[in-house]
Amino acid sequence: MKKLLAIFIAVLMCATLFAACGSNDATQPADAPSTDAPAEDAAPADDAAPAEEEQTPAEDAPSDTVPVEEMTKLVLGLDASFPPMGFTDQDNNIIGVDIDLAKEVCTRLGIEFEAKPIDWATKEMELDTGKIDVIWNGMTVTDERKEAFELSRSYMNNTQVIVVMNDSTIASKADLADKVVAAQTDSSGESVLMADEIYASIKDGAHKQYADYVTALNDLALGRIDAIVMDEVVARYYIEQNAQPMTVLEETLSPEEYAIAAKKGRTDLIEAIDKTLDEMQADGTLDKISLQWFGKEGMILR
Amino acid sequence: MKLIEVTSLKKGFGNLNVLTDVNFEVEKGDVIAVIGPSGAGKSTMLRCLINLEKVDGGTITVEGESFVKDGVYASHEQIKAVTRKMGMVFQNFNLFPHLSVRRNLTIAPTAVFGKSKEESDALCESLLDKVGLRDKIDAMPSTLSGGQKQRVAIARALMLNPDIMLFDEPTSALDPQLTSEVLGVMRALAADHMTMIVVTHEMSFAREVANKILFMCDGMIVESGTPAQVFGQPKDRRTADFFHNILE
Amino acid sequence: MNMSEILTTTKALLQGVEVVTILFVVVLIASIPLGFVLTLLSRCRIAPVRWVVNAYIYVVRGTPLMLQLFFIYFGLPYLPVVGKMLVLSGFSSALVGYTLNYAAYFAEIFRGGLLAVDKGQYEAAQVLGFSKAQTIVRIVMPQMIRVALPSVTNESITLVKDTALMYAVAVPEILHYAKVAVSRTANPMAFVVAFVIYLIMNTILQLVFNWLEKKLAY
Numbered sequence: 047m048k049k050l051l052a053i054f055i056a057v058l059m060c061a062t063l064f065a066a067c068g069s070n071d072a073t074q075p076a077d078a079p080s081t082d083a084p085a086e087d088a089a090p091a092d093d094a095a096p097a098e099e100e101q102t103p104a105e106d107a108p109s110d111t112v113p114v115e116e117m118t119k120l121v122l123g124l125d126a127s128f129p130p131m132g133f134t135d136q137d138n139n140i141i142g143v144d145i146d147l148a149k150e151v152c153t154r155l156g157i158e159f160e161a162k163p164i165d166w167a168t169k170e171m172e173l174d175t176g177k178i179d180v181i182w183n184g185m186t187v188t189d190e191r192k193e194a195f196e197l198s199r200s201y202m203n204n205t206q207v208i209v210v211m212n213d214s215t216i217a218s219k220a221d222l223a224d225k226v227v228a229a230q231t232d233s234s235g236e237s238v239l240m241a242d243e244i245y246a247s248i249k250d251g252a253h254k255q256y257a258d259y260v261t262a263l264n265d266l267a268l269g270r271i272d273a274i275v276m277d278e279v280v281a282r283y284y285i286e287q288n289a290q291p292m293t294v295l296e297e298t299l300s301p302e303e304y305a306i307a308a309k310k311g312r313t314d315l316i317e318a319i320d321k322t323l324d325e326m327q328a329d330g331t332l333d334k335i336s337l338q339w340f341g342k343e344g345m346i347l348r
Numbered sequence: 349m350k351l352i353e354v355t356s357l358k359k360g361f362g363n364l365n366v367l368t369d370v371n372f373e374v375e376k377g378d379v380i381a382v383i384g385p386s387g388a389g390k391s392t393m394l395r396c397l398i399n400l401e402k403v404d405g406g407t408i409t410v411e412g413e414s415f416v417k418d419g420v421y422a423s424h425e426q427i428k429a430v431t432r433k434m435g436m437v438f439q440n441f442n443l444f445p446h447l448s449v450r451r452n453l454t455i456a457p458t459a460v461f462g463k464s465k466e467e468s469d470a471l472c473e474s475l476l477d478k479v480g481l482r483d484k485i486d487a488m489p490s491t492l493s494g495g496q497k498q499r500v501a502i503a504r505a506l507m508l509n510p511d512i513m514l515f516d517e518p519t520s521a522l523d524p525q526l527t528s529e530v531l532g533v534m535r536a537l538a539a540d541h542m543t544m545i546v547v548t549h550e551m552s553f554a555r556e557v558a559n560k561i562l563f564m565c566d567g568m569i570v571e572s573g574t575p576a577q578v579f580g581q582p583k584d585r586r587t588a589d590f591f592h593n594i595l596e
Numbered sequence: 597m598n599m600s601e602i603l604t605t606t607k608a609l610l611q612g613v614e615v616v617t618i619l620f621v622v623v624l625i626a627s628i629p630l631g632f633v634l635t636l637l638s639r640c641r642i643a644p645v646r647w648v649v650n651a652y653i654y655v656v657r658g659t660p661l662m663l664q665l666f667f668i669y670f671g672l673p674y675l676p677v678v679g680k681m682l683v684l685s686g687f688s689s690a691l692v693g694y695t696l697n698y699a700a701y702f703a704e705i706f707r708g709g710l711l712a713v714d715k716g717q718y719e720a721a722q723v724l725g726f727s728k729a730q731t732i733v734r735i736v737m738p739q740m741i742r743v744a745l746p747s748v749t750n751e752s753i754t755l756v757k758d759t760a761l762m763y764a765v766a767v768p769e770i771l772h773y774a775k776v777a778v779s780r781t782a783n784p785m786a787f788v789v790a791f792v793i794y795l796i797m798n799t800i801l802q803l804v805f806n807w808l809e810k811k812l813a814y
Contacts, residue, residue, distance in 0.1 A: 123766075126768075126776050127775055127776045127778075127780075128779075129779065129780060133776060133779060133780055134608075134776035134777070134779075134780060135780065136604045136605070136608055136780070137607075138608050138611050138768070138773055138776075162766060163763075163766065163772065163776075164766040165763055165764050165766065168666070168670070168766075171666070172670075175669075175670050175674075175683065176673070176683065177669075177670075177686070258775065259779070260775075260778055260779040261778075264784065287782070288781075288782040
């Protein structure tokens with residue numbers, strides 16, 4: 047009897063919490079149409095209409111949303127093990143292409159900058175609860191993400207590529223049949239792989255999931271897996287930096303773009319970032335950062 | 349003066365009536381041996397006297413003050429004040445294993461009753477002298493033999509200067525060769541005119557030291573009197589049977 | 597990987613040691629008394645209090661710590677009305693979450709310790725005039741702690757290792773710094789360094805608890 051009651055209370059407590067979370071999720075789509083529209087045409091649009099800044103963000107947000115003019119600090123969430131976009135140096139400072147870009151944007155907007163390493167799998171919750179303001183981490187634009195976040199216009203082109211060992215027999219995408227193929231959990235590499243027609247024929251009909259690229263690349267070197275589908279930018283940087291006997295196949299899965307994400311409804315913040323990046327492109331700052339990280343200009347392109 | 353008066357004591361555990369109707373009196377200086385077959389309610393009766401068990405009915409009066417009257421208990425303070433006049437020695441010693449012999453004796457006077465450390469230490473030493481364990485003052489209980497533990501337990505009960513000492517089968521947990529040292533201490537106490545109620549299976553102790561025997565059976569005192577009367581000419585058949593069984 | 601690189605990696609990982617140590621000390625200091633209070637409440641005479649405490653222990657022990665951290669860090673802000681006041685930082689969430697979690701485990705350990713204290717001890721204390729509180733503090737607790745200590749040691753070692761979960765609520769700790777070092781250097785040496793650091797921390801912990809156990813022996 048006592049136990050039964052305990053179970054009941056436990057379920058009740060959980061249910062309350064879930065209900066609270068659920069009601070929030072449930073109201074989200076209702077708000078979506080008003081905020082979705084600008085995000086969808088964000089790419090072709092030139093400069094965002096200032097009127098849109100008047101829009102009130104989702105009211106049931108768990109944290110109070112501060113308009114961009116009143117923000118004192120931009121908290122940037124990232125998986126800090128994603129060289130060269132955002133990673134951690136030997137003194138545990140977070141550095142990378144995205145960090146340099148974001149720092150410059152913040153300087154120009156006159157607000158403080160903070161890079162906060164997060165667990166990539168919890169990025170949506172981090173954004174939604176206001177623990178971070180943006181995800182700025184070489185994040186690939188996908189249809190789902192367009193739905194879920196307020197996205198900036200793309201600032202880099204990226205392609206999902208197939209990485210194999212130099213001595214591998216895999217020379218094209220078709221060779222992946224019956225091979226062990228890996229991707230990072232919840233990454234865009236994972237989604238393009240799963241969407242590709244080759245997916246059904248890979249070994250076990252499913253890919254191997256890794257929490258981060260480095261573990262996957264290590265397992266590739268050790269022969270545990272035969273190929274990895276991942277971002278070209280990261281793959282090339284990694285292979286070159288570490289002089290690994292690995293190859294990026296010519297044949298790619300699909301061209302991709304990187305964008306910055308904010309919480310749905312934070313159009314003002316995304317517009318401010320877009321505008322500042324445009325300015326940085328115009329005055330050559332983007333090329334400077336590109337040269338510094340990739341050894342050539344033009345990699346960071348609006 | 350009657351030190352203890354017990355009338356119509358009743359006590360049951362669930363459906364089992366352990367004490368059906370217990371009546372007796374204790375005079376100052378009495379050494380009372382409570383004997384009888386197992387399950388007669390001897391220990392339960394003793395535990396009721398010092399409020400380790402709650403009675404269902406009856407009156408217990410100590411030095412003229414009752415802490416339970418017709419089955420109704422007095423206030424918490426009153427119960428404490430009355431039971432304080434009694435010390436208790438358990439079958440299993442119940443020494444505090446984490447405290448030295450000295451602290452076992454002095455913790456109650458100092459920590460509970462606010463006596464000074466010096467006073468308690470002096471009393472502790474003299475009582476340990478009395479039970480012959482002065483040299484064990486800094487020992488931990490786990491290093492003592494059963495007989496030594498029980499002697500420490502007696503000294504501990506005496507620290508609070510009780511008027512009456514209750515002994516609940518004090519030698520039952522001991523090897524036969526260790527019982528004599530404990531009985532020796534109890535004899536010495538009796539010689540000092542300590543009022544004692546002893547639940548025991550030691551018939552020789554009951555016969556030689558006690559001045560009064562209570563024979564309990566089926567939750568009541570079926571026979572009482574001097575050792576000579578009870579042992580010599582038992583009036584009740586159950587008493588006679590009991591002695592008959594022991595002798596066999 | 598050469599020696600100087602190992603040293604650099606170690607230095608980076610030691611930054612994680614600080615936050616782990618603070619979490620460990622605060623959680624241990626907070627959860628042990630809280631656990632004991634829960635133990636006492638789980639034996640409370642008022643039935644609903646017992647139910648709530650037992651339900652609490654049941655839920656906390658029956659769900660993963662990481663999920664509990666998520667609830668505190670991400671879930672609380674969604675609560676109606678009070679949610680906005682409950683937006684805790686990752687580290688505060690970790691402090692609260694670990695403390696609540698470990699208190700439940702300690703409560704169970706102490707409950708076992710209490711059961712190991714003989715009934716005769718309570719009776720001896722009562723006839724010597726001890727109040728209930730005095731009995732608990734002076735007689736029962738020292739014996740209970742002695743019985744519970746090996747299990748407390750065990751839980752404490754688990755706590756050191758559980759600190760690796762802090763990264764789930766965005767607090768960088770030893771294992772996180774090891775991961776980022778591995779991703780930077782493409783060499784798993786940082787994991788070996790982390791391995792050694794955890795081992796050293798737990799060695800120190802065990803020495804302390806062994807000393808304590810010897811000191812409390814009787």
